Amino acid sequence: xxxxxxxxxxxxxxxxxxxxxxxxxxxxxxxxxxxxxxxxxxxxxxxxxxxxxxxxxxxxxxxxxxxxxxxxxxxxxxxxxxxxxxxxxxxxxxxxxxxxxx
Amino acid sequence: xxxxxxxxxxxxxxxxxxxxxxxxxxxxxxxxxxxxxxxxxxxxxxxxxxxxxxxxxxxxxxxxxxxxxxxxxxxxxxxxxxxxxxxxxxxxxxxxxxxxxx
Numbered sequence: 001x002x003x004x005x006x007x008x009x010x011x012x013x014x015x016x017x018x019x020x021x022x023x024x025x026x027x028x029x030x031x032x033x034x035x036x037x038x039x040x041x042x043x044x045x046x047x048x049x050x051x052x053x054x055x056x057x058x059x060x061x062x063x064x065x066x067x068x069x070x071x072x073x074x075x076x077x078x079x080x081x082x083x084x085x086x087x088x089x090x091x092x093x094x095x096x097x098x099x100x101x102x
Numbered sequence: 103x104x105x106x107x108x109x110x111x112x113x114x115x116x117x118x119x120x121x122x123x124x125x126x127x128x129x130x131x132x133x134x135x136x137x138x139x140x141x142x143x144x145x146x147x148x149x150x151x152x153x154x155x156x157x158x159x160x161x162x163x164x165x166x167x168x169x170x171x172x173x174x175x176x177x178x179x180x181x182x183x184x185x186x187x188x189x190x191x192x193x194x195x196x197x198x199x200x201x202x203x204x
Contacts, residue, residue, distance in 0.1 A: 009111075009113065009192065009194055011111065011113070011156055011196075013146050013156075017204070044115050044152055044154055045150075045152075045154075046148035046149050046150040046151070046152055046153060046154045047148050047150060048147075048148040048149060048150075049148070050146055050147075050148055051148060052146055052147075052148045052154045052156065054113055054115075054154065054156075080202060080204075084202065084204065085203070085204045086201070086202065086203050086204065087201060087202050088199065088200075088201040088202075089199060089200055089201070090111065090196045090198070090199045091196070091197055091198040091199065092111055092194035092195060092196045092197060093194060093195045093197055094113075094192045094193070094194050095193055095194060095195055096192070096193040097190065097191060097192045097193065098190075098191055099188070099189060099190040099191070100182060100186060100188065100189050100190075101187070101188050102119070102182075102186065102187045102188065
């Protein structure tokens with residue numbers, strides 16, 4: 001993707017509890033739901049010791065709307081109750097970017 | 103960590119080639135070297151289909167210095183030649199953050 005700068009990134013870093021019942025399904029659902037939101041630009045995700053999901057958005061407003069989405073709020077509450085032992089959210093402005101393709 | 107805002111993040115997203123000889127060792131070395139650089143604040147890393155490494159820095163200047171570090175330049179060149187089929191680098195200003203601990 002090639003987006004007009006600045007656009008915005010949400011870096012979501014997390015550690016899971018032992019309780020993973022329903023987590024993978026909910027993570028997939030939330031990723032699909034994010035993709036349908038206004039201002040959505042992309043998402044990248046990987047988990048080893050730590051999980052990192054970075055989602056990209058056109059504006060701070062689109063991030064605020066996504067955070068307040070009803071189904072997403074439900075997932076956030078369930079995440080706090082059951083799945084996450086720790087997480088950190090960072091809201092960023094992407095100021096420069098470059099890429100390489102072989 | 104709790105840092106004064108804004109601080110800066112480098113989101114490095116990558117896909118590897120089949121050639122992984124020396125990659126893990128170099129990745130470890132570069133992580134350790136980053137930690138010794140002025141302005142370094144932290145690093146988070148995970149790889150599944152895609153690899154995501156986010157490093158955090160006090161200033162844009164500390165990011166520029168790290169990019170230009172001689173040993174890091176060597177690793178970047180080796181990465182382009184052998185290890186990466188694709189990567190993308192995004193330089194970001196972290197404007198807001200919050201966290202949760204169970």
